[in-house]
Amino acid sequence: MGRRKGRAVNGWLVVDKPAGITSTSVVNKVRWALGAAKAGHAGTLDPAATGVLAVALGEATKTVPYITDALKCYRFTVRLGAATNTDDAEGEVIASSDLRPTDDQIRAALPAFTGEILQVPPQFSAVKVDGMRAYALAREGEEMELAARPLWVESLEFISRPDADHAELEMVCGKGGYVRSIARDLGQALGCLGHVLVLRRTWSGPFDAEDGLSLERIEELAQSPELDAHLLPLETGLADLPELRATAEGAARLRNGNPGMVIASDVEYGDEAWASHEGQPVAVGIYKAGELHPSRVFNL
CATH class of the missing domain: 3.30.2350.10 (Pseudouridine synthase)
Structure with missing residues (x-):
């Protein structure tokens, strides 16, 4: 077949x-x-x-x-008082605590997790370690030293406290963020441990x-x-980039992967942008002196 x-x-x-x-x-x-x-x-x-x-x-x-x-928004519930090997509810509890922070203590801990932070991915994650996925090694019981990675956190807000054991938070962050790491590290910062119980991505770009x-x-x-x-x-996937109009000749050149003439309004030399012609997207590239130099061409 x-x-x-x-x-x-x-x-x-x-x-x-x-x-x-x-x-x-x-x-x-x-x-x-x-x-x-x-x-x-x-x-x-x-x-x-x-x-x-x-x-x-x-x-x-x-x-x-x-x-x-693009930025993404996550609404999630942290289960306070227990750490798991996966940093979420799927894993085994590896440590627990009877300590429970107040709402104000949780709020006071959040600013440390905003702005440009360094985040260590969960042991059970798709990060590659020596060519292997971390979760594959973790399943075999290996403990790994995963390198911390930079993450931009636009905001991290306290939403509600359903009961002593749970806190609902909302985070807006950039590329490569692990909500499970936020829950784990917040739990450690508060001295009570924690993991993600429920996680929902409410928007993405x-x-x-x-x-x-x-x-x-x-x-x-x-x-x-x-x-x-x-x-x-x-x-729709190019919403964060400025749109330029290609001339008929420019569109033909762009479709062949060559720089093409565009009518630009508010872009600067070296800006990334996309060009359209007669309502159809043609290419994405870098704007230089009246032309778009394409990095991706659309075959529509």
């Missing part, structure tokens, strides 16, 4: 991911439902996590890095969980024009 190629679907489908499924499984389900040849996602969510997972289809996969780099389709809905609408109607255009 030859592999069915699938059709050329270009754009984004926003999924409200349920708990208990990997991000890769969601992508595969979306690709099947749309009969699409090519799909990818912007920013993995742990299987236990829910919320916005933006699936890029076809040429939109070329815009994934811009969503990966221009994509909002409220606009996301459930997997059930995607299955119901599979292979139908109605599902196609939920697709967002490819350029």
Whole structure:
């Protein structure tokens, strides 16, 4: 049996991911439902996590890095008084404490986790250690010294305190943040230990969980024009970049991977931008002296 190629679907489908499924499984389900040849996602969510997972289809996969780099918002509940080997509720409790901080003590601890911070990823994470995924080594019982990585935390706010054992927080952060590490480190800072109990990504760059389709809905609408109607255009993934208009000749040159003439308004020399022609995205690149020098070209 030859592999069915699938059709050329270009754009984004926003999924409200349920708990208990990997991000890769969601992508595969979306690709099947749309009969699409090519799909990818912007920013993995742990299987236990829910919320916005933006699936890029076809040429939109070329815009994934811009969503990966964009700010994201997480609403999560920290279980106070226990540390686990995975830093979430899936793992085994490895230490516990009877100490419980006050609301004010939690609030006072949060500023230390905002701005440019250094964060050590969880032992159970997709970080590579000597070419192996950390979670594969952790499952074999290996203790690893994972290097701290820089993370930009735009804000970290106390939302509610359902009871003494739980605190609900909201974090807006940049690329590569681990909410599980925040819960673990906050618990250590407060002296009571902690791990993530519930985690939901409420938005990611221009994509909002409220606009996301459930997997059930995607299955119901599979292979139908109605599902196609939920697709967002490819350029949604370029929301953080300025748009330039390419001339007809410029668009033709850009499509061949050459610098092309654009009509620029408020961009500076060396800025990253994208060019469109007659309403269609043509390329992303660097603006220099009246031309866009393309780094990615869209074949639409």
